[in-house]
Amino acid sequence: MQNILEVQHLAKRFGSSEVLNDISFSLAKGEVVSIIGSSGSGKTTLLRCLNFLEQPDAGRILVSGETLFDAEDPSTKLDRSLRHKRLHFGLVFQSFHLFPQYTAKRNITLAMVLHAKERPNYRAEKREILAEIDARAEALLAEVGLSEKAALYPYQLSGGQQQRVAIARALALNPEILCFDEPTSALDPELSAEVLATIRRLADTGRTMILVTHEMSFARQVSSRVLFMADGRIHEQGTPEEIFGAPKSPRLQSFLANA
């Protein structure tokens, strides 16, 4: 079976510090891969590279066999193609970054509407398209359990609710691969639970996801594979049982002991 995502020898440096070093991994459709590792190990940078918020210095990124990025091939680095490449991925940020001037629902519909406007049939079928988008937003809100909060502004929502809206917003464009960057790190434990429950449901419905997290027990439950990063490298990887049950390297052992 073909991998939906293929990351090959990715490297990234900021000035003189090597933040990512020879990162290679792949992701099959429907798989959930968790990335763990101490702070500063490069997890966020990796997700940012996948979402084209940072440009890697070396390596390749392939989605469904198509080369989206190849450090050796300048034609894959053009600014104007970035927008479309980004649509393969979704990203949920640690601190939500909801748009404060829009209601929960509008946060979800905004990108759908703006993309719809570029469709040639938009003018002719505006009503139907907007109704469709509205229905999709309603469905997404229901999916994250926030149907009642559609008309509220971000500041009127709890942190956990904001993050669930952010998840719905990321799902709106139906990305093939959804990335989470420590989605519960900014939340109290009881609010984390509702966000984790949402992510678990997504995993159960077969979404392909990359989850950077500090929630070890959660990672163990939902992941099909776990990557342990240290110093910008994938230090160890395996099934949750291998990584959490029988960690090989001393580095991972001490990381897990302290987590």
Place this chain on the structure above:
Amino acid sequence: MATFVTVSLKLLEGFGTTFFIFLITLLLAIPLGLPIALCSMSRFQPLRWLSRGFVWIIRGTPLMLQVIIVFYGPDLIGMPTSLPRMSAVVVAFVINYAAYFSEIYRGGIESIPKGQYEAGQVLGLRKGQIFFRITFLQVIKRIIPPMSNEIITLVKDTSLARIIAVRELIMEASTFIKTQALLWPLFYSGAFYLLFCGLLTILFNRLEKRLDYIKV
């Protein structure tokens, strides 16, 4: 009583000029500030320095001097036509206020968290869409307090126009000292400024309330 009416009418005329300078300056300087702000933030260094140098000069010299330079300057360097008085005032005011506004815009734009742009980027939005659909209103919300300050200052700055004999409110009022030895019209003119600034304050407070739902 008759003098009071005459004075009132004269002052009203002066206020008309004052208001005209105020309005035209706002209408032109508000949009003009944006390209200056964008240049000041440009990644192209020469443009950035040019723009910041311009702002530095404009903010570092008195508006009164700028009015004089715009009015008398062309003559000095031997250009055949100098501007009419009112145009010179408007040009100087617009340049001056556009520079001030541009700094307010820049501060507002730079205060928007990077995450807002990135949230738009990962949704595949264009730069323009991100600016107008995501950051613009947040910037507006943030710049209303400094803008209202600046705009209220503008109301009073219009009195500088009399340096080149444009008959704005203060100039009309002080004429009565010379012609009829009346000092009170000058004090009376203060009431016009007060009233006008009071109205603007109410307006800006309302606007701030309207945008209360945006918590940035």
